[in-house]
Amino acid sequence: MNVKTERVVVESQGAFVRIRRPAYWLFVACLVYGLLELGRVLSPDYGDIATALWASIGVNAVVAFFFLDILARLDLFEREPPTVRAAAMCWGGLAAVPFAMFANDAALVVLAEFGDAQWARIWGPPIAGPLNEEWLKAMGVVMLVLIVREHFDRSIDGLIYGALVGLGFQVVENLTYAIKYAVMNPNSDLTGALTVTFTRVLVAGPWSHPLYTGAAGLGIAFFVTQTRRRLSTRLGVAIGLYALALGMHGLWNLPVPSSLPPALGIPLSYGKGLIILALFFILYHFAARAEWHWFVTTMSDQDEGIITTDDLTDMRSLRSRRKARQHAHKQWGKEAAHLLGQLHRELVNLATLVARDQRRGEPEEDGPDVAAVKRNIAAIRAELAEAKST
Numbered sequence: 001m002n003v004k005t006e007r008v009v010v011e012s013q014g015a016f017v018r019i020r021r022p023a024y025w026l027f028v029a030c031l032v033y034g035l036l037e038l039g040r041v042l043s044p045d046y047g048d049i050a051t052a053l054w055a056s057i058g059v060n061a062v063v064a065f066f067f068l069d070i071l072a073r074l075d076l077f078e079r080e081p082p083t084v085r086a087a088a089m090c091w092g093g094l095a096a097v098p099f100a101m102f103a104n105d106a107a108l109v110v111l112a113e114f115g116d117a118q119w120a121r122i123w124g125p126p127i128a129g130p131l132n133e134e135w136l137k138a139m140g141v142v143m144l145v146l147i148v149r150e151h152f153d154r155s156i157d158g159l160i161y162g163a164l165v166g167l168g169f170q171v172v173e174n175l176t177y178a179i180k181y182a183v184m185n186p187n188s189d190l191t192g193a194l195t196v197t198f199t200r201v202l203v204a205g206p207w208s209h210p211l212y213t214g215a216a217g218l219g220i221a222f223f224v225t226q227t228r229r230r231l232s233t234r235l236g237v238a239i240g241l242y243a244l245a246l247g248m249h250g251l252w253n254l255p256v257p258s259s260l261p262p263a264l265g266i267p268l269s270y271g272k273g274l275i276i277l278a279l280f281f282i283l284y285h286f287a288a289r290a291e292w293h294w295f296v297t298t299m300s301d302q303d304e305g306i307i308t309t310d311d312l313t314d315m316r317s318l319r320s321r322r323k324a325r326q327h328a329h330k331q332w333g334k335e336a337a338h339l340l341g342q343l344h345r346e347l348v349n350l351a352t353l354v355a356r357d358q359r360r361g362e363p364e365e366d367g368p369d370v371a372a373v374k375r376n377i378a379a380i381r382a383e384l385a386e387a388k389s390t
Helices: 022-074 082-114 117-147 155-184 189-207 209-225 231-253 262-298 309-314 318-332 334-360 368-389
Strands: none
Touching: 022 082, 022 117, 022 155, 022 189, 082 117, 082 155, 117 155, 117 209, 117 231, 155 189, 155 209, 155 262, 189 262, 209 231, 209 262, 231 262, 262 334, 309 318, 309 334, 318 334, 318 368, 334 368
16 A cells, blocks of 8 residues: 655656757757768668577667666766666667777777787787777766756766766667677677677676676766865775776786686686676765765654654665565555555655755755645655554
8 A cells, every 4th residue: 555645756857958058059960960970980781680680689688678777776875867868878788889999999099009910809808998988978967067067966876877978878889789790790680789788798797897887987076065075085986996897897808818728717707707796786875874874864854753763774775674564464464565665665755855945045944845745744644653562
């Protein structure tokens, strides 16, 4: 059972379109260029590989859905607007990928001048890949800051948007590889496309571009949002996390030594991937802890009728919220568990609205939307108390 609550629009100016901001038109221009460039690459062979391409699109759509679900869960206290999330993915897939294709091809030519073509093919990915691709993806986060600054309230916003940029990049890059190997396979374009698609999804998918760009985005958002800290500290963190993104990407692209037995290739690759994944979750741990401190500070002035000490403990993480609902289900039944989940969502809405009003410097008395959320909370608490008593 859910209590019927008053609808409150929590997201401030959720639309991405900002026609009065020059950065928006630069963003659009880059997307147009990217679409034209991808069309140029795709169109000559599309008639021959259409089936293979659409099969690869289907597989990558599943991967994208999986990552989007994870990222939604990582964002503990705020759900980013769909239009801005889509814009982040569009930059990664439709702008960063085409620019990176051009830059990487040019870099391979330069590297071949220092060694030879074989050396450039082996060492180009760990050198040119991170150097070219990471700044292009990070520019997507910077563009979002310039266009929709109001959606960068805390450091974790940069991690989420950076990961979305990286996800868009990963999906479209996978498709370019599918096209390439479909054309190259002499027996079956479908086999060629799906082989490389599943290889990239299963081997590189869990620790690919969303993790690298998430780290860089965290640094950008830290620089933008932590204005009470010294400039040197903010700049140092931003540069350090960008360097970490380069290092994570470079580590993954490092070639496996030819002297090692082929059987060690997959375990070594997964070992590198687990290191990258561990680094990302260490960063996320600190970002999530900062989110928790933000929530506690924002809600500290609310009285016990709105949020209790037990509520604060339950809200610390998704795991603690789930345990609280499981406990409610065990003690008082399914209805109480549903009501507790609804209460948690309204508490998140309240914190977001209170923080918004604090940023705007609005008077301390409740505005209409804050008052509406408090009425929702009171109604849910009344139903929850009734459910516990029966």
